[in-house]
Structures are given as structure tokens and as C-alpha cells.
Amino acid sequence: MHDSRFAGWLLDSVRSGLVAIDASGAIAALNAAGHRVLGCAGEASAALIGRDCRDVLAAQPAVAQRLLEALDGIERPSRAELVLAAGADRPGPTIGYTVSPVRTPEGGIAGAVLQFRDLTPYERNAEQGRLRERLAALGEMAAGLAHEIRNPLAGMEILTGLLRRRLAGHDEELALVNELTAELRRVAQTVTDSLEFVRPVALRRESVDPVEVLEESLARARSRVPFDVDVRRDYAETVPALRADGERIEGVLTNLIVNAFEAMHGAGSEPARVSLGVRVDACEGIEIGPELVFTVADTGPGIPEDLRERVFYPFFTTKQRGSGIGLAQAQKIVDGHGGRLELECDPGHGATFRVRLPLAGPEAA
């Protein structure tokens, strides 16, 4: 026998959002995905049926407006897009929607229905794809140069060895040759880094404890800088295990923390402090699935708007002795995990890097 609740289950089971109003502008249907994405003030869907759509959708007036327009017979092209109003802690998602009047067999208008999909995951993929291509092209170019430099460099290292032997006893000249050797080693390291960068990363995934990984990264970062920085921890009480290449993620976080330490050393007017965080973001309302989020925030000078993409390019550095490979490599490793590396900057108030890694789904397997 047909279960009368079937229609409700059906609506809640489809992954697209759906919201409908009757001819008076009152909510007639709102499925689970619609409720989640449109953020209806935390009230259950059932309690919203029959209420004026302008009240229920007060946080998303553009959606209410599209529905009411459809009552007047105003049709929009199918697959229109709309940027929803932002939530408290994240920018509003972009939705692709279709709105249509609900017509009676006699041709009258009994209401309006708006169905939509959250386009955020597709936008993110496209954005990530563009950056991936750019990084790959830059990496290839650098690797090409590195190959050219490698042979003469090896020759120079042999020659400085010979020179050093011939200069035994001439301390002043020896000191100069030693300086030369140190510089040559630096170039050799850059060459190695750039060749390493274009090699595909093979990840060895295992179950790792995110807090342990973060603590180990902090210890490694501390051993790499010759000064001390105040560190604040903001860890969620329970953090699930993560399937990831622990060693690589530790490398990524160590690099972010060293960068944060270095950014604050001798700069910034606020007290120098690095905040480390780890938590789960349920990504509600966005068709992504739960993510584990590591945060590394500093109170340094931040990163100017026009450099926010370039800092991820290989060999982009503003440090005298920097290699510029750290963030590019980090981006590649996070990308390999199906995650994202985000940068948020409030000019003059430091930089916040977020490593977001999927907790479930095929890419996390």
C-alpha cells in the first residue's frame, strides 16, 4: 500500500534543494537540502510550512523574491545563478537554480517552486584546477632550468674542492673558497628542490592522530628557528583519526608554522603569537562532506592582496635566504589528499592558513 509519507521522504532524499510557495506566498514545501543551504533560522522544516516565505527566507531575501516573481508569471532562464547571503563563518555559496510557476491544469498559477544545487564544490574544483595547472607549468620550467644548471654546478663543486686543497695554509683565501662552497650548496639545494617539486607525490596513507601530527610539526618548526614565539593552542576536544600521509602532512604544517614564526620575527605591532587549531568542519549546507581543518594563524604583517596567489608559486620568496618552494609543495601535497590549502588575510593583522582535508569519501580512502 502507498505510504502517505512517501512524498516527504522523496523530497528529502533528493540532493538538490527545493522550496515551494503557494499562491499567497506561504511556504508549501521545503526539503532537507533546501533547509540546510538556505539556513532557515534553525527551525524544523515542518514548522515553516504555511508561513510567509519572506519571513522564513529572511536571511536569503533574493530567494524569496525569485519565488514571488514566479507567482506573477515572471520566468527566468533555467540554470540561473545566485550568490546566497554569507553565513557567520563562511562566504555565501553560489547556487544554480531554476524557478517555475506551479500551474494548474486550467493554466492558473497555484504557486511557485525553486530548485537549486550548491555550486560551491564545482567552483572550488575549477579554481583548484587552474592553480594546479599554473603550478605545474611553473614547476616544469624551473625543472628545465635546474637540469641545465646541474652539470656546471657539479663541475664548480669539484673545482672548489681542488682549490681548497691547493690553498692549504692560506687561511684568508680558504675562507673565501668556503663561502663560495656554501653558496654553491644553496644553489644545489634549489636545483634539488625544483626537481623534487615536479616529481609526482606518492602518498602513503595511514591512520594518523591529527593532534599528534600538529604537535610534532610544532616541535620541528621550533627546532628550525633560532628564537622563541608564543604559541596558543585551540584544539577541539575530540578530533577523529585521519587517513593521510602523516609524514607529508607534518611537512606541510611544519612549513606553515616556520613561515608564521619568521613572519612575526621583528615585525608587526601586535604581540607576536602563533595560534594553532584543529577541528572538524561538518561543511553543512555545502555538498562537500566533513573536513578536518588545521589552522596556523599569526599576528605578523600579513600578505598583501596582490601577492596572495603568487605566494603559492614555486620559487616565489620575499626572504633573503628563502627557497620559495614551501607553499608550492604544501599546496601540491594537500591537493594530493583531495583537500585545500586556504589563505585568509586581514591586512596588518597577520595571515591565517587553513589546511582542509576530507574525512570521508572516495578521495580520502
Ligand code: ADP
Ligand atoms: P619561503 O619561506 O622559502 O620564502 P614559502 O613558499 O614557504 O617559501 O613562502 C613564500 C612566501 O610567502 C614567503 O617568502 C613570504 O613572502 C610569504 N609568506 C608565507 N607565509 C607567510 C606568513 N605567515 N606571513 C607573511 N608572509 C608569508
